[in-house]
Amino acid sequence: MARSRPKKTRLADYGLNSERLLWPRSGAAAKGPGAFENELGPLEDKLMLTTVEKAVRWAQGSSIWPDTFGLACCAIEMMSIVSSRYDIARFGAEVFRSSPRQADLLIVSGRVSHKMAGPLRQIYDQMLEPKWVMAMGACASSAGMFNNYAVLQGVDKIVAVDIYVPGCPPRPEAVIEGIVRLQEKIKAGLPPAYEYREVAIT
Amino acid sequence: MSYDGVPGLLETREAFGETTLVVETARLVEACEHLRDEHGFAFLADITPTDYLGWGTRGVAGYIGTADGRDLNAPGSQGLHKLPEPKPTRFSVNYHLLALRQGAPRVRVQVWVEDGEPVPSVVGVWPTADWHEREAWDMMGIRFDGHPNLVRILMDDDWEGHPLRKDYPLGGEPVRFSGEE
Amino acid sequence: MATTERRVAVDPDVYTAPTTYPDGRPTKIPSPVPSVREVPEDLRGSDDVMQVNFGPNHPSTHGVLRLVVDLRGEEVLGMRAVIGYVHTGFEKNMEHKQWWKAITYPERIDYVAYQHNELVFVLAIEKLLGMEIPPKALWMRTLMCELNRIHSHLVWAGTSGLELGAVSMFWYAFRERDMILDLYELVSGYRMHTRYFQTGGLAEDIPVGFYDECRKFLEWMPKAVDDYESLLTANAIYLERTRGVGVISADDAVALGLSGPNLRASGVDWDLRKRDPYLAYDQVDFSVPVASDGDVWARFAVRLDEMRQSVRIAAQCLDRLEELQGEPWIADDRKVVLPPREELHTSMESLIHHFKIVTEGYRVPEGEVYVPIESPRGELACYLVSEGGPKPWRVKFRAPSFLATAAAPTMIEGTLVADLIAVVASLDGVMGEVDR
Numbered sequence: 001m002a003r004s005r006p007k008k009t010r011l012a013d014y015g016l017n018s019e020r021l022l023w024p025r026s027g028a029a030a031k032g033p034g035a036f037e038n039e040l041g042p043l044e045d046k047l048m049l050t051t052v053e054k055a056v057r058w059a060q061g062s063s064i065w066p067d068t069f070g071l072a073c074c075a076i077e078m079m080s081i082v083s084s085r086y087d088i089a090r091f092g093a094e095v096f097r098s099s100p101r102q103a104d105l106l107i108v109s110g111r112v113s114h115k116m117a118g119p120l121r122q123i124y125d126q127m128l129e130p131k132w133v134m135a136m137g138a139c140a141s142s143a144g145m146f147n148n149y150a151v152l153q154g155v156d157k158i159v160a161v162d163i164y165v166p167g168c169p170p171r172p173e174a175v176i177e178g179i180v181r182l183q184e185k186i187k188a189g190l191p192p193a194y195e196y197r198e199v200a201i202t
Numbered sequence: 203m204s205y206d207g208v209p210g211l212l213e214t215r216e217a218f219g220e221t222t223l224v225v226e227t228a229r230l231v232e233a234c235e236h237l238r239d240e241h242g243f244a245f246l247a248d249i250t251p252t253d254y255l256g257w258g259t260r261g262v263a264g265y266i267g268t269a270d271g272r273d274l275n276a277p278g279s280q281g282l283h284k285l286p287e288p289k290p291t292r293f294s295v296n297y298h299l300l301a302l303r304q305g306a307p308r309v310r311v312q313v314w315v316e317d318g319e320p321v322p323s324v325v326g327v328w329p330t331a332d333w334h335e336r337e338a339w340d341m342m343g344i345r346f347d348g349h350p351n352l353v354r355i356l357m358d359d360d361w362e363g364h365p366l367r368k369d370y371p372l373g374g375e376p377v378r379f380s381g382e383e
Numbered sequence: 384m385a386t387t388e389r390r391v392a393v394d395p396d397v398y399t400a401p402t403t404y405p406d407g408r409p410t411k412i413p414s415p416v417p418s419v420r421e422v423p424e425d426l427r428g429s430d431d432v433m434q435v436n437f438g439p440n441h442p443s444t445h446g447v448l449r450l451v452v453d454l455r456g457e458e459v460l461g462m463r464a465v466i467g468y469v470h471t472g473f474e475k476n477m478e479h480k481q482w483w484k485a486i487t488y489p490e491r492i493d494y495v496a497y498q499h500n501e502l503v504f505v506l507a508i509e510k511l512l513g514m515e516i517p518p519k520a521l522w523m524r525t526l527m528c529e530l531n532r533i534h535s536h537l538v539w540a541g542t543s544g545l546e547l548g549a550v551s552m553f554w555y556a557f558r559e560r561d562m563i564l565d566l567y568e569l570v571s572g573y574r575m576h577t578r579y580f581q582t583g584g585l586a587e588d589i590p591v592g593f594y595d596e597c598r599k600f601l602e603w604m605p606k607a608v609d610d611y612e613s614l615l616t617a618n619a620i621y622l623e624r625t626r627g628v629g630v631i632s633a634d635d636a637v638a639l640g641l642s643g644p645n646l647r648a649s650g651v652d653w654d655l656r657k658r659d660p661y662l663a664y665d666q667v668d669f670s671v672p673v674a675s676d677g678d679v680w681a682r683f684a685v686r687l688d689e690m691r692q693s694v695r696i697a698a699q700c701l702d703r704l705e706e707l708q709g710e711p712w713i714a715d716d717r718k719v720v721l722p723p724r725e726e727l728h729t730s731m732e733s734l735i736h737h738f739k740i741v742t743e744g745y746r747v748p749e750g751e752v753y754v755p756i757e758s759p760r761g762e763l764a765c766y767l768v769s770e771g772g773p774k775p776w777r778v779k780f781r782a783p784s785f786l787a788t789a790a791a792p793t794m795i796e797g798t799l800v801a802d803l804i805a806v807v808a809s810l811d812g813v814m815g816e817v818d819r
Binding site: 217218219220222244245246247248250252253257258286296298300302303304306308310325328329330332333337341350351354355356357358365366370372373 | 394396397398412415416417418419466467470472474475476479510511637638639640642651653655658659749750751752753755762764766768770771776777779781785786789790818819
């Protein structure tokens with residue numbers, strides 16, 4: 001007798017637990033796919049599901065090495081996740097690589113001024129695929145409290161962001177949650193953001 | 203501390219425990235050298251340009267509170283429409299000086315200029331004025347004559363406009379419920 | 384041009400060491416542009432000299448500082464600093480916010496010594512208002528600022544140790560830093576950018592349990608500073624890398640507008656907490672460390688000693704605060720300060736005042752003030768112009784790191800690339816403050 005596997009149509013079936021990714025998850029509106037799932041499109045096409053790919057994704061997700069891209073206050077909190085109390089080395093981010101060529105994750109921590117936007121994009125371009133971007137803090141996600149001439153209104157205007165971590169600055173635990181959710185996203189097989197989000201493609 | 207000998211002195215004001223010396227723009231460098239050499243103000247703390255465009259048009263009214271509360275015996279102290287005094291020109295450039303000696307005396311030197319009028323540079327008097335004047339040029343568009351390197355410092359090199367001027371918009375994105383008027 | 388030809392006598396109480404360089408030179412400030420060191424005439428255009436760009440994204444530039452250096456091999460011949468990569472437009476943004484909403488902005492300017500930024504803005508508003516704050520608020524502000532001074536020096540010690548290769552220093556320093564942030568979280572709910580200082584006093588009362596936790600921390604901290612000293616103070620490599628490097632004389636430091644530990648390391652005994660006291664600094668016992676060499680080592684030693692002195696001040700503040708338990712923490716002026724929430728149920732006037740203060744904002748009398756304080760980086764000051772309305776007209780923050788970064792080319796004469804990193808690290812520049 002053939003065992004029938006339950007059909008996996010939602011990201012939750014692939015192991016993603018982040019609420020924001022999957023909202024709404026319960027209640028009346030939970031019947032259909034959420035906004036992010038709609039954005040991705042048909043999941044079977046998008047997600048890498050062969051055994052080899054799963055293994056690769058597992059390895060990639062468990063050893064994301066961030067790039068030292070501290071800009072402002074969030075950089076100080078980013079330093080504290082490296083320190084011994086909120087140690088992200090136990091989540092796989094063993095070292096912060098100074099060279100973008102050797103880094104996997106660009107944690108944009110801090111406000112991005114228009115003058116810095118150029119170098120930011122250059123650093124992003126120098127990173128080798130697959131690469132992920134975390135917008136850490138309110139300023140990177142959406143310019144935070146700085147709705148003015150000098151600050152880029154959200155770093156997702158120039159790079160494709162995988163995960164946003166709100167806060168001003170976010171607690172170290174919040175940043176770690178961001179990294180953990182990103183790891184889940186990777187291990188579930190979701191492609192990095194530049195594959196399904198078109199941002200500043202030249 | 204008597205500032206009568208300062209060259210080009212137009213007015214001396216005392217307010218909130220601070221002394222402000224309003225000086226003729228043309229004799230600014232002389233006045234600064236006098237203050238540095240005769241009075242010992244060797245430390246230039248800050249150069250701040252201020253734009254007074256639209257000063258007094260916002261209609262500030264009402265009672266200003268004190269630590270003890272409202273004075274019921276002062277008639278007309280509520281709802282009194284009080285406009286600030288108009289300023290002589292659009293821009294003022296303020297130099298905050300400090301003397302490194304007992305008592306930490308401070309003084310503010312103020313010059314008033316119009317849009318486009320240059321101010322003599324005090325880089326020769328205090329080398330620290332270099333970046334302060336560059337920032338004043340970048341942010342307010344006040345030109346300093348005699349500055350060796352008057353280029354933009356905070357904004358991009360090819361930025362147009364001087365952001366801290368009152369007629370320069372705040373910028374950013376339109377946001378619902380931002381609370382801005 | 385150094386102000387060596389003084390006609391006014393130098394105050395020996397302030398200048399505790401010779402004010403010129405040991406080799407007799409009056410000044411090292413480059414000319415004609417004080418903030419740019421040019422390659423010497425004979426080497427300009429030579430093939431030996433290469434222009435290299437450090438940053439803005441570089442692991443050891445304390446934020447986004449870009450240094451354009453001309454190198455001949457390892458020797459730094461020319462240098463200039465390019466800033467503005469984290470320019471946020473604080474000053475313009477604050478002109479559009481009401482006074483109490485604007486308090487969240489200064490915190491983020493110098494994001495390591497955030498309490499000092501809040502303090503200077505709030506002191507400037509209170510000076511214009513002519514407001515007296517209750518003693519509890521005075522002492523608590525002093526305590527929070529001293530804890531912030533320790534925090535700032537810890538972040539500096541950790542990151543500059545890291546840049547020089549003393550990686551262990553980073554772990555040690557951040558261990559204590561997390562303890563301080565726990566205290567801040569206990570008091571205000573936030574680790575950083577606490578918005579705890581409000582016009583008139585403090586935003587909230589001091590919670591129960593704070594006194595014990597703070598006491599525990601203050602008892603632990605001197606041992607931690609002993610740890611740092613055991614790591615670096617007698618460390619031959621560290622001494623080799625920092626002694627005699629990045630020397631600046633007192634004359635040049637004053638001419639370039641340096642203040643704080645950078646100035647005190649050159650022999651100038653100038654600390655606004657002693658010379659021009661604000662808050663409760665005239666009522667506490669502490670000493671100001673002053674070194675005379677003016678090199679990177681002196682700046683390190685001054686900051687380390689300052690941490691010890693801050694612990695002393697904080698302990699005295701805590702003693703005083705324990706006596707003041709139960710006192711009001713914010714002034715009673717209802718035109719400026721929000722009324723306590725219980726009153727809103729019973730008093731119509733409180734309700735109206737609450738409404739007016741929240742929606743329109745309180746009004747600050749017309750005038751201009753300049754309020755300087757001693758932040759961990761030097762003289763931090765706020766120049767505030769008010770039109771008499773609910774929003775500031777002009778706010779300018781005089782940032783000490785701005786001048787320190789401009790002074791870097793003066794200090795790097797004859798240094799190597801590795802020394803350049805040490806010098807820039809020792810200036811303790813925070814780019815948020817430099818660019819505002």
